[in-house]
Amino acid sequence: MRLSQLFTKTSKMIPADETARNAQLLIQAGYIYKVMAGVYAYTPLGLRVVENIKQIVREEMNAINGQELIMSNLQPREPWETTGRWDDKVVDIWFKTKLKDETELGLAWSHEEAIVEMMKQYISSYKDLPVSVYQFQTKLRNELRAKSGIMRGREFIMKDMYSLSANATQHDDYYNLVIEAYKKVYGRLGLTDTYVTFASGGAFTKFSHEFQTVCEAGEDAIYLHRGKNIAINEEVLNEESLSQLGVKREELESVKSSEVGNIFNFGTDKSKKMNFSFTNEAGEKQFIHLGSYGLGITRVMGVIAEKFADEKGLVWPEAVAPVKVYLARLGDTSEVVKQADELYNRLTAERVEVIYDDRDTRAGEKFADADLLGIPYRVVISDKTVANNSYELKARQAETSQQVSIDNLLKTLGVTD
RNA sequence: CGGGGUGUGGCGCAGUUGGCUAGCGCGCCGCGUUUGGGACGCGGAGGUCGGAGGUUCGAGUCCUCUCACCCCGACCA
Numbered sequence: 001m002r003l004s005q006l007f008t009k010t011s012k013m014i015p016a017d018e019t020a021r022n023a024q025l026l027i028q029a030g031y032i033y034k035v036m037a038g039v040y041a042y043t044p045l046g047l048r049v050v051e052n053i054k055q056i057v058r059e060e061m062n063a064i065n066g067q068e069l070i071m072s073n074l075q076p077r078e079p080w081e082t083t084g085r086w087d088d089k090v091v092d093i094w095f096k097t098k099l100k101d102e103t104e105l106g107l108a109w110s111h112e113e114a115i116v117e118m119m120k121q122y123i124s125s126y127k128d129l130p131v132s133v134y135q136f137q138t139k140l141r142n143e144l145r146a147k148s149g150i151m152r153g154r155e156f157i158m159k160d161m162y163s164l165s166a167n168a169t170q171h172d173d174y175y176n177l178v179i180e181a182y183k184k185v186y187g188r189l190g191l192t193d194t195y196v197t198f199a200s201g202g203a204f205t206k207f208s209h210e211f212q213t214v215c216e217a218g219e220d221a222i223y224l225h226r227g228k229n230i231a232i233n234e235e236v237l238n239e240e241s242l243s244q245l246g247v248k249r250e251e252l253e254s255v256k257s258s259e260v261g262n263i264f265n266f267g268t269d270k271s272k273k274m275n276f277s278f279t280n281e282a283g284e285k286q287f288i289h290l291g292s293y294g295l296g297i298t299r300v301m302g303v304i305a306e307k308f309a310d311e312k313g314l315v316w317p318e319a320v321a322p323v324k325v326y327l328a329r330l331g332d333t334s335e336v337v338k339q340a341d342e343l344y345n346r347l348t349a350e351r352v353e354v355i356y357d358d359r360d361t362r363a364g365e366k367f368a369d370a371d372l373l374g375i376p377y378r379v380v381i382s383d384k385t386v387a388n389n390s391y392e393l394k395a396r397q398a399e400t401s402q403q404v405s406i407d408n409l410l411k412t413l414g415v416t417d
Numbered sequence: 418c419g420g421g422g423u424g425u426g427g428c429g430c431a432g433u434u435g436g437c438u439a440g441c442g443c444g445c446c447g448c449g450u451u452u453g454g455g456a457c458g459c460g461g462a463g464g465u466c467g468g469a470g471g472u473u474c475g476a477g478u479c480c481u482c483u484c485a486c487c488c489c490g491a492c493c494a
Contacts (some may be wrong), residue, residue, distance in 0.1 A: 003466065012443065012455070013429045017486050110494070144418065144492055152493085200494090208494080219493080264494065266446080292494080330453060364454035371454095384451070392453095 023149025038146025190317030218258030314374025
């Protein structure tokens with residue numbers, strides 16, 4: 001995209017109504033727009049990051065046979081009443097509204113009951129199992145207090161997946177597959193500092209698993225065992241859990257972290273309440289084992305922004321960056337313009353995504369914007385580079401730039417002939 | 418929800434004990450000079466001070482109510 005045409009602008013000022021670093025930077029750089037407390041719009045740049053994160057998650061969920069769908073935000077009350085979760089006293093984060101005829105509706109904060117209600121229509125035999133479905137959805141939660149920018153809002157994008165299994169073994173097999181898939185996701189996102197964490201499990205099981213990324217701005221406190229690559233949420237840190245996991249308290253390191261994923265085993269608890277059953281080989285009625293697997297897309301974006309940013313601005317890992325290259329054209333002599341246009345067209349044709357800074361502004365401003373936006377590579381074309389018959393390349397985190405030939409430039413940017 | 422704080426051009430801020438046409442920086446528009454780390458000069462546009470009510474000769478400054486935002490806590494499948 002040509003920067004001269006992008007409607008968003010960067011700002012030199014830090015927004016006064018945000019203290020969370022992720023929100024400050026994302027707003028300053030023009031990735032998000034604050035609508036109200038805990039509610040943000042995603043601008044073209046921000047949307048690209050969201051979509052990149054989603055695509056990585058999508059690929060890994062598809063790889064374990066997840067079937068993508070999309071549920072509705074408007075929720076009828078009945079399915080939620082069967083599990084006792086319609087009552088505001090039980091679930092205090094409901095947003096509710098009404099139809100013109102006064103029928104009460106909920107705005108989805110989760111889709112567990114909704115998915116079960118839908119799947120009841122399709123699943124009736126052991127031959128239909130196991131099956132796994134997922135979606136990317138905007139969840140609405142009436143949090144008492146929004147905070148931490150996009151890391152905890154009232155409206156946020158989440159990937160939620162649900163597995164349906166015929167028995168505990170089938171469920172466990174899939175559950176473990178998901179753990180591995182999640183590890184791949186965080187690895188690809190650059191969040192290598194993420195730990196499978198034992199946390200409180202709810203009704204059916206002793207523990208659930210959280211995926212916690214070490215992050216100062218996070219809301220959780222975990223105790224991690226770097227050697228074994230596991231962690232324990234402080235809420236379940238006790239002798240019992242320690243012995244079960246085979247670790248000693250003094251081996252654990254206490255860190256702040258952000259919960260970027262949480263997976264649950266519901267067993268047959270919910271399917272019993274909602275009468276969700278199938279017929280097995282012997283013709284007997286059995287309840288379905290359910291698993292729920294959440295992954296906060298926009299929270300991940302916030303954590304990445306927060307973790308990698310430096311004093312100059314954002315630093316996106318290549319896998320999620322809105323574009324790979326920031327092409328800065330310095331000056332407007334005909335040869336510079338020609339070369340810059342050509343490179344822009346060439347890279348675009350090669351499917352390398354580029355922000356082409358074709359604005360009539362000074363070098364310092366372009367460099368500052370390239371840094372603030374956090375684009376992985378900066379390429380400069382100027383009278384100097386034209387005279388040298390070279391291109392200037394600098395990685396976002398590199399100290400200095402280097403002059404490279406067109407071949408080396410394309411190679412570094414992943415263009416192969 | 419308890420406690421604390423803040424609302425003044427698009428953004429960031431200043432506005433003495435109430436007192437003259439409400440200022441500054443950034444940004445924006447025009448002209449010129451500049452042109453490798455957020456340039457400079459000159460000339461402009463833009464606010465009725467979150468909202469409502471009140472006190473007063475007079476309110477951005479005081480009072481009441483209200484809305485919004487931020488922080489701490491509580492909460493957090």
